[in-house]
Amino acid sequence: MYTFLSKINKIILPSFTKQQLDLTKAKKWQMAIIGWRYYVTTRALDEKRQ
Template sequence: MKKDVFKILARLNKAVLPSFTKKRLDLAKASKLQMAIFGYKLWVTKNALD
């Protein structure tokens, strides 16, 4: 059940949040908001795959 919630969140993130890899964002120069979004997306993806 928990995994299903994360899979739904991952699909929602893909549709709503920006893709920083497609924009070639340099993480060393990213703002705190961009880093927070990146970390959140990474956390959701990790939990969706487990």
């Protein structure tokens, strides 16, 4: 399930790494997206590891 969500995130959500966003200057909605992507990515990696 998380692997599928990870693929959708990659397509739909913006990549702040490519935009070279400074995390200290990120807005709350940007931090929420970063947190969501981190959560889904770590869960997807756990799924693959098992």
